[in-house]
Amino acid sequence: MGQRRFGTAELLLLLSILILVVVVAIPILLIFWNAFVVEGKPDFLRALALLKEPDTFEALKNSLVIAGGTTVLSTIIGVFFAWLVSRTDLPYKATMKVLFLVPFMLPSFIGALAWKILLSPRGGHINRLLMDLFHLEDPVFNIMSLGGIIAVETMYLFPFVFIQVSGALERMDPTLEEAARISGAGLFTITRRITLPLMMPSILAGALLVALYSLAHFGVPAILGTERNIFIIPTKIYEKIYASGGNFDAIRTGTMLSSILVLAAAAILYIQSLVLSSGRFQVISGKSMRPMVLKLRGLKWPLLILSVLYIAITVVLPTVTIFLVGTLKTYGLAFKLENMTFDNFTYILFKWELTRDAIWNSFYLSLAAAAVTMLIGTLISYVLVKTKIRGKFLLEFLGVLPFSVPGTVIALGVILMWSGRFGINLYNTAWIIFVAYIARYMAFALKSTSAALEQVHDSLEEAARACGATKWQAMKDVVLPLIKPGMVAAFFLIFLPALRELTTSVLLYGPHTRTIGVAIYTLNEDGETVYAAALAAIALVIIMLGQVLIKRVTRAKIEST
Amino acid sequence: MGRVAIEGVAKAYGPKQVLQDLSLAIEDGECFTLLGPSGCGKTVLLRLVAGFETPDAGEIRIGERLVSGRGTNVPPEARNLGVVFQDYAVWPHLTVRANTAYPLKFRGEAPAQRQAAVQAVLEQVGLGDLGERLPSQLSGGQQQRVALARALVAHPEVLLLDEPLSNLDANLREEMRFEIKDLQRHHGATILYVTHDQEVALALSDRIGILDQGGRLRQVGTPREVYDQPVDLEVFRFMGVSSFVDLAFDGDRAQVAGTPVDVRPEGPRPAETALLGGFRPLEAELVSEGGVPGIVRRVALLGAVVDFRVEVGGREVRIQQETSEVMRGIGLPAEGQPCGVRFHHLRTFPAAALDGGA
Numbered sequence: 001m002g003q004r005r006f007g008t009a010e011l012l013l014l015l016s017i018l019i020l021v022v023v024v025a026i027p028i029l030l031i032f033w034n035a036f037v038v039e040g041k042p043d044f045l046r047a048l049a050l051l052k053e054p055d056t057f058e059a060l061k062n063s064l065v066i067a068g069g070t071t072v073l074s075t076i077i078g079v080f081f082a083w084l085v086s087r088t089d090l091p092y093k094a095t096m097k098v099l100f101l102v103p104f105m106l107p108s109f110i111g112a113l114a115w116k117i118l119l120s121p122r123g124g125h126i127n128r129l130l131m132d133l134f135h136l137e138d139p140v141f142n143i144m145s146l147g148g149i150i151a152v153e154t155m156y157l158f159p160f161v162f163i164q165v166s167g168a169l170e171r172m173d174p175t176l177e178e179a180a181r182i183s184g185a186g187l188f189t190i191t192r193r194i195t196l197p198l199m200m201p202s203i204l205a206g207a208l209l210v211a212l213y214s215l216a217h218f219g220v221p222a223i224l225g226t227e228r229n230i231f232i233i234p235t236k237i238y239e240k241i242y243a244s245g246g247n248f249d250a251i252r253t254g255t256m257l258s259s260i261l262v263l264a265a266a267a268i269l270y271i272q273s274l275v276l277s278s279g280r281f282q283v284i285s286g287k288s289m290r291p292m293v294l295k296l297r298g299l300k301w302p303l304l305i306l307s308v309l310y311i312a313i314t315v316v317l318p319t320v321t322i323f324l325v326g327t328l329k330t331y332g333l334a335f336k337l338e339n340m341t342f343d344n345f346t347y348i349l350f351k352w353e354l355t356r357d358a359i360w361n362s363f364y365l366s367l368a369a370a371a372v373t374m375l376i377g378t379l380i381s382y383v384l385v386k387t388k389i390r391g392k393f394l395l396e397f398l399g400v401l402p403f404s405v406p407g408t409v410i411a412l413g414v415i416l417m418w419s420g421r422f423g424i425n426l427y428n429t430a431w432i433i434f435v436a437y438i439a440r441y442m443a444f445a446l447k448s449t450s451a452a453l454e455q456v457h458d459s460l461e462e463a464a465r466a467c468g469a470t471k472w473q474a475m476k477d478v479v480l481p482l483i484k485p486g487m488v489a490a491f492f493l494i495f496l497p498a499l500r501e502l503t504t505s506v507l508l509y510g511p512h513t514r515t516i517g518v519a520i521y522t523l524n525e526d527g528e529t530v531y532a533a534a535l536a537a538i539a540l541v542i543i544m545l546g547q548v549l550i551k552r553v554t555r556a557k558i559e560s561t
Numbered sequence: 562m563g564r565v566a567i568e569g570v571a572k573a574y575g576p577k578q579v580l581q582d583l584s585l586a587i588e589d590g591e592c593f594t595l596l597g598p599s600g601c602g603k604t605v606l607l608r609l610v611a612g613f614e615t616p617d618a619g620e621i622r623i624g625e626r627l628v629s630g631r632g633t634n635v636p637p638e639a640r641n642l643g644v645v646f647q648d649y650a651v652w653p654h655l656t657v658r659a660n661t662a663y664p665l666k667f668r669g670e671a672p673a674q675r676q677a678a679v680q681a682v683l684e685q686v687g688l689g690d691l692g693e694r695l696p697s698q699l700s701g702g703q704q705q706r707v708a709l710a711r712a713l714v715a716h717p718e719v720l721l722l723d724e725p726l727s728n729l730d731a732n733l734r735e736e737m738r739f740e741i742k743d744l745q746r747h748h749g750a751t752i753l754y755v756t757h758d759q760e761v762a763l764a765l766s767d768r769i770g771i772l773d774q775g776g777r778l779r780q781v782g783t784p785r786e787v788y789d790q791p792v793d794l795e796v797f798r799f800m801g802v803s804s805f806v807d808l809a810f811d812g813d814r815a816q817v818a819g820t821p822v823d824v825r826p827e828g829p830r831p832a833e834t835a836l837l838g839g840f841r842p843l844e845a846e847l848v849s850e851g852g853v854p855g856i857v858r859r860v861a862l863l864g865a866v867v868d869f870r871v872e873v874g875g876r877e878v879r880i881q882q883e884t885s886e887v888m889r890g891i892g893l894p895a896e897g898q899p900c901g902v903r904f905h906h907l908r909t910f911p912a913a914a915l916d917g918g919a
Contacts, residue, residue, distance in 0.1 A: 466611060468668070469638055473638075
């Protein structure tokens with residue numbers, strides 16, 4: 001502020017804009033440029049022609065089917081379980097509620113790997129078991145199909161709906177339902193006419209998140225679909241880029257498909273913002289109240305068993321499978337003690353360069369990306385939330401971009417930008433993954449730090465100024481300590497997903513820059529199922545340890561305040 | 562010293578002109594209250610003095626020093642101020658002691674002296690034993706005291722208070738306003754106090770400045786002056802509950818509904834402007850004989866006082882009278898009963914101001 005034309009605030013704004021332009025905006029622009037501009041002239045007809053090619057068209061269709069199916073199925077399951085744990089007298093409700101969130105922490109491509117081991121048409125363990133038992137000619141299940149992909153994605157994405165809806169159900173003012181009851185409405189009528197309409201924004205918000213993730217998701221369709229020639233947009237992009245060997249038409253098709261993803265994501269986010277601002281949320285207050293609870297009576301235990309079975313099948317079974325397969329001496333041997341060994345784990349952890357490198361790469365890349373993204377995110381959020389400055393709208397616009405860019409698109413964008421076009425070639429180095437991670441996880445950092453900054457009222461900073469502190473001292477003594485929990489949260493919100501990330505790095509890895517996700521994926525592709533499973537098991541252990549660590553850190557924070 | 566001089570200050574936010582050509586001087590050691598409805602720009606003026614905002618035009622001086630204007634803009638940290646905010650702005654991550662000690666960090670005193678100064682000011686605000694508490698463990702009133710202690714600890718020349726009592730409940734508010742007064746006497750700082758609460762302003766201030774909705778300074782004076790001799794109808798209405806009756810003149814003699822009454826100021830009236838007589842609820846009473854004829858419309862026994870709404874000369878007015886006095890005199894009248902009203906004193910205002918303002 002002040003009367004200076006160009007002060008610190010202006011400098012920070014420029015810096016923030018510059019970072020977002022370089023990291024996010026230019027890569028996206030390059031994607032659109034390559035998709036729609038041929039030899040310096042816009043050419044939409046050619047772009048359309050590419051889309052009409054049978055294989056791209058098929059991928060588009062599959063994406064719609066899978067995203068649609070996953071969204072519908074996740075919504076049904078999510079709403080049902082949310083209602084069960086928040087509005088009925090289901091035994092062990094609190095425990096079940098925590099258990100339903102576990103799938104969130106597990107990387108879905110590891111789940112897909114487990115399900116492939118269990119349910120692939122020929123070699124799947126469960127299929128073989130059933131065929132032996134009932135002397136069947138054909139396998140019972142085929143997980144490597146559109147339906148299978150939808151089922152596996154649903155297992156890992158339904159918590160989006162579950163969290164939104166159970167939260168809203170708990171915060172809903174019970175008097176709204178009681179009023180209906182006093183007016184003589186039965187429970188079924190109340191649910192249909194009062195509760196469900198009130199929950200609609202939450203249900204929609206959760207469903208849209210599922211759609212967004214499913215549309216941009218790479219791992220599950222890559223592991224379950226690619227072998228069977230089932231492609232969706234992200235896996236098609238991957239295939240085009242890898243099969244191309246630099247062929248320009250292939251890259252153009254990739255950029256075309258990416259453009260579609262970006263536009264679809266932007267549309268979904270736009271609809272979501274409309275839903276959330278529709279104002280119907282106002283009946284849901286911030287404080288917790290005791291909701292009306294439905295007595296399940298005779299259904300109590302059957303429903304509990306159903307819930308436990310659901311968790312057992314979707315969480316425990318795949319996890320156990322991964323650990324067991326990881327110990328086998330050779331894939332295909334029966335699960336007997338004499339066929340099992342821990343050597344696979346020691347080999348992967350300490351001896352095999354490929355996997356050892358992958359673990360190390362993932363670790364330092366996630367750490368560096370989390371730290372840097374968190375700091376940049378804090379800077380940008382500060383300018384966005386705390387400064388009054390002309391030209392801020394530009395930053396506000398740029399700040400929305402990271403939210404609508406799927407991982408595959410980021411990867412393609414950084415390839416276009418950092419492969420020498422602007423004099424810097426990072427291709428095949430760890431740096432290109434690092435840059436991509438910053439772009440991909442910027443949204444997390446912005447969300448977390450801007451929320452923290454909004455809680456720090458301006459007067460707290462001004463009080464420090466009035467006490468004699470300069471702008472920087474006030475920042476150091478007051479603002480930073482107060483937003484530290486938000487910054488720590490941002491760090492972990494980036495570090496843990498980055499550690500298990502596959503979608504972005506699979507397009508960017510070089511001979512020595514595999515990440516854990518890439519290593520598991522390529523091992524699986526090469527038929528090294530046992531090592532893939534063993535590495536996946538190690539990844540699961542690391543993720544669980546990370547989750548425990550977060551709990552510790554955040555709980556310590558809560559207790560100290 | 563701690564004189565604050567504001568000369569021709571203007572401030573606009575976008576197209577909205579908040580303050581325009583405002584001049585005001587607050588004397589050294591004075592407790593000055595800026596009183597005005599919300600949105601009148603009083604907080605903006607405080608923020609200009611504090612240095613959180615820069616005026617578009619005009620000058621601000623603290624003591625002999627020019628702090629804003631003529632291309633100068635001294636940052637807040639160099640103005641030697643204490644500020645107490647409406648929302649307390651006590652730092653939640655620091656203890657009471659650390660909050661209070663913060664301003665001393667920039668004064669270069671010895672640690673032992675600092676400790677003593679902090680303890681002394683904490684004792685003054687009644688938080689001597691709570692130094693190690695975190696703000697989240699304190700009540701609203703206690704947090705407000707921490708904010709006061711922090712503003713006072715470095716003995717600033719000028720203390721700026723922005724509605725510091727509005728988040729407190731009524732009892733606490735009353736208690737705190739006396740404490741602020743005591744603290745000011747003790748520390749001798751110049752106080753600029755901003756509020757929309759005329760009771761606090763009257764109780765606390767040496768002088769009061771009244772800002773209207775448009776950010777113009779209507780009247781500056783002692784509490785007695787602004788309460789008793791308001792310059793215009795708007796100030797009068799703003800300073801408390803007020804009622805009006807239509808005045809007629811028979812020569813120099815004022816009448817309400819044909820009955821002669823006393824008005825101030827006295828003297829001849831211009832015949833062409835219609836005038837109103839304004840009074841507070843306690844400045845009139847119901848009488849059994851004589852007085853201006855009226856009809857009791859509503860009676861509410863509030864405890865120590867009885868609240869009447871009476872129709873006099875076509876206008877409904879509010880009158881309050883001590884309950885014991887009413888009982889001794891006319892007794893509680895029924896609603897709809899005719900009565901007489903005696904006015905202790907009526908202030909005259911042009912009638913156009915009321916109709917324009919209403």
